[in-house]
Amino acid sequence: MKSKRKLLIRIIAVAVLIGIAAAMFVVGRGHTVYFDNKDLTAADGTEYKAYYKIEVFVGDKSVAKLSAGDRGMVTTMGQDFSMVLHITPTEGGKKVGSAVKLKLPYDMDGIILNLPALLSGAAEEVYQDEFIPAVVEEESEEAVVTDEFAIPTEE
Amino acid sequence: MSKKTGTTKNEKLGAFLRRGSVPLMFIVLCAACIPIAGLSPSYLANEVVTRMGRNAFLILSLLIPIMAGMGLNFGMTLGAMAGEIGLILVADWQIVGIPGMVLAMIISIPISILLGFFCGKILNMAKGREMITSYIISYFMNGVYQLVVLYLMGSVIPIKHSSIKLPRGYGIRNTVSLLEMRQKLDNLIPLTIGGVKIPVMTFIVIGLMCLVIVWFRRTKLGQDMRAVGQDMAVARDAGINVERTRILSIIISTVLAGFGMVIYLQNMGNIPTYTAHSQIGMFCIAALLVGGASVDKASIGNVFLGVILFHLMFIVAPRAGAAITGDSMIGEYFRVFVSYAVITVALIMYETNKRRAKSAEGERLRQEQLKEEKKA
Amino acid sequence: MNDIANSKKEKSWLKRLVESYGLPRLIITVFLLLLLVLAPFVGADLPTQVSNIIARFSWNGILVLAMIPMVHSGCGLNFGLPLGVISGLLGATISIELGFTGAFSFVMAILIATPFALIFGMGYGWLLNKIKGGEMMIATYVGFSSVSLMCMMWLVLPYKSPNMVWGLSGKGLRTTISLDGYYNQVLAKFLQIQIGNLVIPVGTLLFFAVLALAIWAFLHTKTGTAMTAVGSNPVFARAAGINVNKMRMLSVVMSTWVAAVGILVYEQGFGFVQLYTAPFAMTLPTVSAILIGGATVNKATITNVIIGTILFQGIVTMTPTVMNNMIHMDMSEVIRIIVSNGMILYALTRKTEGSK
Numbered sequence: 001m002k003s004k005r006k007l008l009i010r011i012i013a014v015a016v017l018i019g020i021a022a023a024m025f026v027v028g029r030g031h032t033v034y035f036d037n038k039d040l041t042a043a044d045g046t047e048y049k050a051y052y053k054i055e056v057f058v059g060d061k062s063v064a065k066l067s068a069g070d071r072g073m074v075t076t077m078g079q080d081f082s083m084v085l086h087i088t089p090t091e092g093g094k095k096v097g098s099a100v101k102l103k104l105p106y107d108m109d110g111i112i113l114n115l116p117a118l119l120s121g122a123a124e125e126v127y128q129d130e131f132i133p134a135v136v137e138e139e140s141e142e143a144v145v146t147d148e149f150a151i152p153t154e155e
Numbered sequence: 156m157s158k159k160t161g162t163t164k165n166e167k168l169g170a171f172l173r174r175g176s177v178p179l180m181f182i183v184l185c186a187a188c189i190p191i192a193g194l195s196p197s198y199l200a201n202e203v204v205t206r207m208g209r210n211a212f213l214i215l216s217l218l219i220p221i222m223a224g225m226g227l228n229f230g231m232t233l234g235a236m237a238g239e240i241g242l243i244l245v246a247d248w249q250i251v252g253i254p255g256m257v258l259a260m261i262i263s264i265p266i267s268i269l270l271g272f273f274c275g276k277i278l279n280m281a282k283g284r285e286m287i288t289s290y291i292i293s294y295f296m297n298g299v300y301q302l303v304v305l306y307l308m309g310s311v312i313p314i315k316h317s318s319i320k321l322p323r324g325y326g327i328r329n330t331v332s333l334l335e336m337r338q339k340l341d342n343l344i345p346l347t348i349g350g351v352k353i354p355v356m357t358f359i360v361i362g363l364m365c366l367v368i369v370w371f372r373r374t375k376l377g378q379d380m381r382a383v384g385q386d387m388a389v390a391r392d393a394g395i396n397v398e399r400t401r402i403l404s405i406i407i408s409t410v411l412a413g414f415g416m417v418i419y420l421q422n423m424g425n426i427p428t429y430t431a432h433s434q435i436g437m438f439c440i441a442a443l444l445v446g447g448a449s450v451d452k453a454s455i456g457n458v459f460l461g462v463i464l465f466h467l468m469f470i471v472a473p474r475a476g477a478a479i480t481g482d483s484m485i486g487e488y489f490r491v492f493v494s495y496a497v498i499t500v501a502l503i504m505y506e507t508n509k510r511r512a513k514s515a516e517g518e519r520l521r522q523e524q525l526k527e528e529k530k531a
Numbered sequence: 532m533n534d535i536a537n538s539k540k541e542k543s544w545l546k547r548l549v550e551s552y553g554l555p556r557l558i559i560t561v562f563l564l565l566l567l568v569l570a571p572f573v574g575a576d577l578p579t580q581v582s583n584i585i586a587r588f589s590w591n592g593i594l595v596l597a598m599i600p601m602v603h604s605g606c607g608l609n610f611g612l613p614l615g616v617i618s619g620l621l622g623a624t625i626s627i628e629l630g631f632t633g634a635f636s637f638v639m640a641i642l643i644a645t646p647f648a649l650i651f652g653m654g655y656g657w658l659l660n661k662i663k664g665g666e667m668m669i670a671t672y673v674g675f676s677s678v679s680l681m682c683m684m685w686l687v688l689p690y691k692s693p694n695m696v697w698g699l700s701g702k703g704l705r706t707t708i709s710l711d712g713y714y715n716q717v718l719a720k721f722l723q724i725q726i727g728n729l730v731i732p733v734g735t736l737l738f739f740a741v742l743a744l745a746i747w748a749f750l751h752t753k754t755g756t757a758m759t760a761v762g763s764n765p766v767f768a769r770a771a772g773i774n775v776n777k778m779r780m781l782s783v784v785m786s787t788w789v790a791a792v793g794i795l796v797y798e799q800g801f802g803f804v805q806l807y808t809a810p811f812a813m814t815l816p817t818v819s820a821i822l823i824g825g826a827t828v829n830k831a832t833i834t835n836v837i838i839g840t841i842l843f844q845g846i847v848t849m850t851p852t853v854m855n856n857m858i859h860m861d862m863s864e865v866i867r868i869i870v871s872n873g874m875i876l877y878a879l880t881r882k883t884e885g886s887k
Binding site: 277280281291292294295297298299301380482484485488489492495498499502505507509 | 872
């Protein structure tokens with residue numbers, strides 16, 4: 001009887017841990033979001049023009065001030081992403097505020113958002129793109145450090 | 156040595172001095188070095204507080220095996236390895252911040268349990284020389300760790316990101332960045348007092364751990380461990396499963412060391428993949444001993460006193476050495492020497508005390524025998 | 532009855548072989564033989580490989596020999612080997628500092644190292660007599676402490692020889708010091724035999740043989756047997772009127788001195804003096820070499836030393852070449868760490884009688 005209860009407690013403990021782990025997978029997934037204030041021509045030929053200036057706020061903090069052609073970035077956690085954009089369409093123009101909320105794709109580490117396309121209400125596949133970091137390789141393979149008792153390599 | 160004999164004031168003072176000699180020595184050492192090093196008090200305070208948050212949890216993991224009479228657990232390195240493996244995987248999966256830490260800890264649990272079980276089994280086969288054996292286990296496991304991280308990760312265990320993987324396609328780079336996790340726990344509740352940044356949340360976690368240890372001492376298992384630590388034969392006669400209790404104490408210590416390593420590395424902000432764990436065991440043990448612990452007795456107070464004194468020495472020694480000799484390397488070597496020397500002295504004191512106790516016991520038995528002979 | 536017993540015996544001859552030779556040793560031997568057989572097929576030149584093994588055996592043999600006296604007197608495996616190594620290093624550096632060159636610098640290095648080895652050995656022996664039963668752990672940390680203390684000393688001691696100190700500041704010894712012009716290869720080149728690619732450093736091997744023979748002979752003298760008695764049964768030894776502490780002290784001093792000579796022989800083969808943290812690197816390979824040779828925590832013979840050093844160095848030299856050529860993956864470091872430490876673990880967990 002007692003051992004049965006013990007087993008049950010253990011199973012529950014393991015299940016709880018796995019549950020927490022699964023939750024962490026969802027909650028804790030980090031993304032890097034890149035904002036582009038750039039001209040974009042979609043596949044169907046629609047053109048989106050860059051704005052004169054956009055300031056991006058995430059969580060009440062200004063993370064980027066983008067002139068036309070600029071790119072900014074922010075790191076976030078989780079898939080629900082919201083930001084506030086302060087847009088100045090043309091030089092000397094009036095500032096317009098706009099709040100954007102969107103879902104980020106789970107399996108992308110780096111996500112490029114083309115802000116002009118996004119604000120014009122284009123489809124997701126138009127304004128969103130995956131950021132693939134350019135692989136910078138050092139020429140030589142890194143020397144791997146082993147234990148402090150290693151025999152000195154004499155050859 | 157037994158508790159029954161009444162201790163006079165003098166003996167008590169002697170015992171206090173013996174116990175307190177190492178911390179006292181360190182207080183003198185630090186007091187001498189601080190003015191020479193010429194570091195500002197606020198810098199020192201900041202460093203000590205940071206290092207306390209970074210290391211205290213790891214050192215707490217050493218307490219339980221000491222309670223079970225298994226000496227200083229050099230095998231805590233195993234837990235550190237498990238924590239690192241968890242963090243490497245989490246870094247590759249891009250789980251960041253505190254959820255990443257929690258996930259890394261959860262991943263480390265089964266690995267730690269497995270390694271701890273292995274370690275405990277072997278230590279049961281090497282009773283009486285647990286320390287040297289656990290010490291060699293840490294080197295042996297370092298080989299296995301390298302096998303896994305250097306050859307299996309990326310080839311058998313999927314690793315996606317080339318920022319973590321070696322250019323050759325398998326194996327992990329010398330350092331893995333934890334930028335998105337860096338000090339996330341420390342800064343969760345920001346607090347700065349008089350220019351000193353205090354990692355409040357880390358301290359809360361450490362405080363909780365202390366409470367758990369205090370509670371654990373009173374549980375059935377905790378009592379069993381203390382009994383095993385005092386005398387294995389007596390404990391066995393009392394119906395305690397000695398082997399199982401010893402294995403459990405090592406498993407708990409390994410799991411805690413894994414958690415501690417995750418906390419340690421979130422503060423550092425990167426993983427030195429092949430070197431992080433090899434130093435950690437020695438520094439934690441040295442710090443505990445500096446705090447006045449011995450091989451068979453250690454308290455939570457020793458942990459905190461040890462962290463403060465040991466790391467104060469660690470910060471000021473290179474500066475003081477450079478100021479005196481004009482060579483910065485001397486200070487570097489000096490602090491390494493001090494860490495080793497502290498462990499050496501503690502081990503020697505432990506062994507001589509053990510022998511003294513043994514011969515005192517022998518003397519007592521002989522006296523009793525003589526008395527009985529006289530009676531007869 | 533007898534028949535059954537006989538058949539049982541017959542059946543288990545393999546088992547008995549395994550028992551007498553030791554399973555780990557058997558596996559390692561088979562592994563080494565396999566590597567040797569494979570070597571020609573993967574394009575490695577067998578005579579060169581064999582020469583390498585012999586050369587490395589000749590460098591390391593005497594260091595491994597330094598384990599024997601302490602194991603015999605019951606002090607366990609000499610994890611305090613760095614102490615002897617440091618004596619040797621002091622001998623080497625002082626000999627160079629005093630301006631000796633060529634083969635004579637080697638003789639002087641040994642002579643100068645001797646008093647250091649005696650003093651360090653006596654201190655070390657005195658300490659180990661105070662802490663009987665806990666020798667191995669403390670020996671390890673005595674080794675660590677002394678190496679890190681010497682790290683400071685190498686910087687501070689007033690060495691002047693331009694061949695040894697840092698060129699820029701003119702003080703503090705370099706981490707590696709070349710022995711060209713001093714005793715580089717003095718033993719190895721003596722009576723060297725070369726057949727094609729096979730090179731045999733007869734001089735070094737002879738030197739090893741002389742020392743091994745001396746230790747073997749010593750262990751068969753009255754003092755030597757007394758030392759063995761102390762190790763195998765201290766209670767009996769004390770009853771027989773042997774001064775246990777004196778015997779243990781003698782064994783530690785001997786071990787330390789042999790280690791000092793051992794590191795000098797290693798250097799003459801390697802061609803460099805390595806200072807600072809380098810002595811750390813000598814301990815575990817040396818300890819595991821003698822264990823691979825079949826020694827236990829309290830029993831070791833010259834044969835163990837020879838077999839163990841050949842097996843260990845064989846694996847260290849052969850695995851990189853064969854592995855690299857076969858699977859283009861150099862796992863030799865990892866294999867070496869696992870094998871050597873695994874071997875020490877195996878020895879530590881075996882039940883040993885009379886060690887405490």
